[in-house]
Amino acid sequence: MRPFAAGAVALLAFSVAAPAAHAAPRTSCDAALATAQKADRDYNAMKADLLxxxxDGGHPDASQRRELQQAESLRNSTATEAEHVCAGAS
Structure with a gap:
């Protein structure tokens, strides 16, 4: 797990949570943050299921390990994208 990516999602969540709660229309930062948070949740759920x-004595096969790696990559890239989008929005 890359601490930077998880930290970036958490930091972005706190930095835009209050303004986003009052804004009815969804900004590009809000959308990017929501995408990053969903990717983070999906990765964490997949990892928890695998663990x-x-x-329980199971052995993940190559496809399960590959899916987890893809989910981690998506989590990292969406967190980076949210960071860039939200930094440009301020």
Whole structure:
């Protein structure tokens, strides 16, 4: 897990949460942040499922490991994109 990506999502969540709550229309920053948060949730859920399976004696196959790597890559790229979009919006 890349701490930077997770930290970026968390930092962005706190930095735009208050203004976003009062704005009815969705800005590009809000959309990018929502996408990054969804990718983060999806990755964490997939990782938790895989770890639970391993704890129960299972062995992830190559496709499961590849899917987790793809989810991690998507999480990282969407966090980076949100960081860029939101930095440009301020």
């Amino acid at each position: 639970r399976s391993i704890a």
